[in-house]
Amino acid sequence: MVNTVSCSHMFSGISQENYNRMMSCFNSAPKKYLAGETICFYEPKKRTVGIIEKGRAVVVKTFYSGSQTILEQLSDGSIFGEVFYFHANTDGISVIAASECTVRFIDYEHIMTSCHNACQHHSQLIQNLFSIISCKAAELSEHIDVLSHRTIREKLMAYFQIQSSKNNSTKFKLPFSLSALADYISVDRSAMMREIKKIKEEGYIDISQKEVTLLKEYIQ
Amino acid sequence: MVNTVSCSHMFSGISQENYNRMMSCFNSAPKKYLAGETICFYEPKKRTVGIIEKGRAVVVKTFYSGSQTILEQLSDGSIFGEVFYFHANTDGISVIAASECTVRFIDYEHIMTSCHNACQHHSQLIQNLFSIISCKAAELSEHIDVLSHRTIREKLMAYFQIQSSKNNSTKFKLPFSLSALADYISVDRSAMMREIKKIKEEGYIDISQKEVTLLKEYIQ
DNA sequence: ATAATTCTGTTGCATAAGCAACAAATTATA
DNA sequence: TATAATTTGTTGCTTATGCAACAGAATTAT
Numbered sequence A, B: 001m002v003n004t005v006s007c008s009h010m011f012s013g014i015s016q017e018n019y020n021r022m023m024s025c026f027n028s029a030p031k032k033y034l035a036g037e038t039i040c041f042y043e044p045k046k047r048t049v050g051i052i053e054k055g056r057a058v059v060v061k062t063f064y065s066g067s068q069t070i071l072e073q074l075s076d077g078s079i080f081g082e083v084f085y086f087h088a089n090t091d092g093i094s095v096i097a098a099s100e101c102t103v104r105f106i107d108y109e110h111i112m113t114s115c116h117n118a119c120q121h122h123s124q125l126i127q128n129l130f131s132i133i134s135c136k137a138a139e140l141s142e143h144i145d146v147l148s149h150r151t152i153r154e155k156l157m158a159y160f161q162i163q164s165s166k167n168n169s170t171k172f173k174l175p176f177s178l179s180a181l182a183d184y185i186s187v188d189r190s191a192m193m194r195e196i197k198k199i200k201e202e203g204y205i206d207i208s209q210k211e212v213t214l215l216k217e218y219i220q
Numbered sequence C: 001a002t003a004a005t006t007c008t009g010t011t012g013c014a015t016a017a018g019c020a021a022c023a024a025a026t027t028a029t030a
Numbered sequence D: 001t002a003t004a005a006t007t008t009g010t011t012g013c014t015t016a017t018g019c020a021a022c023a024g025a026a027t028t029a030t
Helices: A016-025 A108-112 A122-147 A152-167 A178-184 A189-201 B016-025 B108-112 B122-147 B152-167 B178-184 B189-201
Strands: A031-033 A038-041 A048-054 A057-062 A068-074 A093-097 A101-107 A171-173 A205-208 A211-214 B031-033 B038-041 B048-054 B057-062 B068-074 B093-097 B101-107 B171-173 B205-208 B211-214
Touching: A038 A048, A048 A108, A101 A108, A108 A122, A108 B122, A122 A152, A122 B108, A122 B122, A152 A171, A152 A189, A152 A211, A178 A189, A189 A205, B038 B048, B048 B108, B101 B108, B108 B122, B122 B152, B152 B171, B152 B189, B152 B211, B178 B189, B189 B205
Parallel strands: none
Antiparallel strands: A031 A101, A038 A093, A048 A101, A057 A068, A057 A093, A171 A211, A205 A211, B031 B101, B038 B093, B048 B101, B057 B068, B057 B093, B171 B211, B205 B211
């Protein structure tokens, strides 16, 4: 399951000048990684916040079997770290560069504890962090809303309705493939396809490729 | 579904003396409510943090049909508010006193924006708030872990395993009724009962009333 | 351009799980 | 203590859904 984190930016409301000033205050130098390189492994008690200044990376879970799942996709301005991963178990979680990357690491405690050098925008940073975490929590909550429906049809319609209201339109584009959607709503893909076909035939939705249109009200 | 929030306390690490000082800084006077009284309604843009200083209360969702669900149970030291409820839709959400209650309200922005009166423990408060939100997010994440299994059996075993590891024991007590459990894992209660019976017969668990014991390893 | 991989669409089959309906046990309330 | 309300435990019936297995379309990699 891929979480596309659109949430607010860690440094929104903070100028480039102040950003640089903060980074020196946080004592954080940029590090470079080549595509494919491991940026870090998640560890139980570590509380380092990472920032992708430039490039793309992925947070992946590697299972004992060797198979991998992408937990999150990161790009310019994305943040990552144990603090944003709400599981006790960090086994097999790592961050891998998908392209050449410039990354900063900041000590979480340093962000939280108010700064002796009195960075003026510290409070702004904390507020941003808060809204990022709240946004992640909202995504989890949304996911639960979908998963807590009993049938495939109800899960699908719940998901579609959320997407629709997010786009302020009955027409929207799925943010990922149908296979990934089946994964997200935790059902068998073939069974989901069968159900989509039915919902389509019954005139509730129209769907071709990734373009979905809600046609009539669905009351669960 | 009831979320029992055990998370850390809003004012842990802050003395009674400093607590009082902060409250006067926050300009927050205690308010009293009788059992059954409505403490507040959740509103979309409101960002007020409530603290139950004494007593018990519940966060409830009232549906158009008139039926209600308890979203959260609050007791001494619990906090509540729109900030901790990660849905866009706040319709029909209210906080009701379950017993006589003393409640404080604090402006969220005042907590987040660093204090001009320079309360020394402001940073501690922010850290506590962070850990509360993270804890809530972890609970959501845990819920998803359970819900994303396909079968009732898998959901049950996932749930039991989480409880077991939380208690550091193969023996633990369910925090709510079996009906509520069916609700939590989002399956039909009778079907869940049938499955519990089977799992029991096959020797995976032992369960009587709310006491559960994991007997042998279950590999999904 | 070609090969390889992933995604989409479909079907038969077996069964897990939803629904309804009931009685007994337990817990809450008057 | 009596009564109400909720929870637990059970069953028959039906069907939705998981699983396996396949072929063609669409991407992505070489």
